[in-house]
Amino acid sequence: MTDILTADSAAPTTARHWEWQYLDLMRRIWEEGDERVDRTGVGTRSVFGATIRFDLAGGAMPLLTTKRVYWKTATRELLWFLTGDTNIRSLCTQGVEIWTDWPLDRYRRDNGEAIERAEFSRRIVEDAAFADRWGDLGPVYGKQWVDWPVYEEAGEGLYRKRAAGVNQVAQVIESLKNNPGSRRHIIEGWNVAELDSMALPPCHKSYQFHVADGRLSCALYQRSCDLGLGFAFNMWSLALLTRMFAQQCDLEPGEAVWMGGDVHLYLNHAALVEEQLSRRPEGEARLVIARRPDSIFDYRIEDFGVTGYAPQAHIAAPVAV
Template structure:
């Protein structure tokens, strides 16, 4: 990947975040202009890569704008529960999934309710949330409860036990670290139409090298300005947690993007961020080692030395 934005007189190894900024610049200046599913329009490239060393608790937090890592932790822990309703997130003040159920409610009922009012109803009314806050079988549902079916006789089938892919990966890393099958997959073709949004960060593969746990995340579709900073955090959290659970050291995170894009209405954010210079680095400390990967609590995650520049905002395309 080109690194033209790196100062020519730099005497130190370039900050990892130049990979992110150079990708952003490449897309904005040379990407293919498209009309996308949302109707907003994008500039996009196909195929991109970012690499980051997680050794010593390092975390790939963007420093050229503030990224709300606590939100990313809460979302990731929500994935591990297999939950698909936004209410647990709403009650924690996490807003990143609110637009999809809101849009569905407005379309289904014709009621022009404001987003904030809809979210307030989700928080206050459990029955309303049960009906209108569900996202379908997204992410965590596939990760920890992938559906199976078994013969019921006379050509019929019934639901079988769900497959916990995360638990399987923990077991395989502990018992067969050299395997090439340490994979967590979210792309369940049979259930895509039931999902509010088909999985973007769809495939996680883990590999062990000299006692270090590496992660490769393939993302089919990536909103570089708003989504990618959170996707990097999520993959890093996943790796740090698995490494701790399996008595391994964190290794390298390799992120790969398919359709990698910037929305046309993110121009102000992109131009402001490209004018900034990365600085500093963050480090994660896990406060305890719970009995299983599904038993981590938000309080277990402490972030050190994260001193980002001012926030930059842009609208979410739904």
């Protein structure tokens, strides 16, 4: 690896750019990480336990600058989570394909048809019956966030599923408004009983909110993180969710605290890693929320705008399914 920049080699500045936390972690994983055989068969280098912090004051947002991050795509995904939907159809309709590979892989296996992703996505959008059959991901993120299943006694030792599950998001909003000092402001995605029904068990699994001095912070625990591709979306969504919650609860944004369990880089991402580590972070993105909706569930993509974001070029890399 040649011409790799480090935080120490950066030009002196009044404050260390937050992105050095990310680049330093990437370098440590690539150079010192434990090489492992993973679920995808691609292989990774991994470390266990990492933390990145970002101060949201003044509208600042943690968008990586050493490569372009498509923040609108990440935002559309977050808004989709808040609907509780588990079918990719509405995402594909918006041109968001980040969840398409999992149902596409299942379709190819079950049908023996080498269909291209673009054609599969087109059929998902245009054919409701096809989408119902092949586009559902199982009870992933949003389902657990806003409709965690609850069962009640039905007599004779039987149980039935209650029509409405637990809306964790709504409960946390009310808790933040009425009992801000609580240590129970938690949204959990890891429903053990339903993991086998999910296309992919939740990676960003646990969110905990914290109020201090009128500022709202959120810590995310992510059990598994693809640092090369997934992290950029995860960090953005964590910060955006924190700002949305803060607005709904009349609080100022505090910190976004990301904590990773198994944090890894795929072995076939060498070109991405070396290119990104050769770049220097610069600039700062800021978020403007155009309006305050009536509830956390009423935000639209048009409500969000980003200024000051001038990233370096996108770096392509394959996704491991």
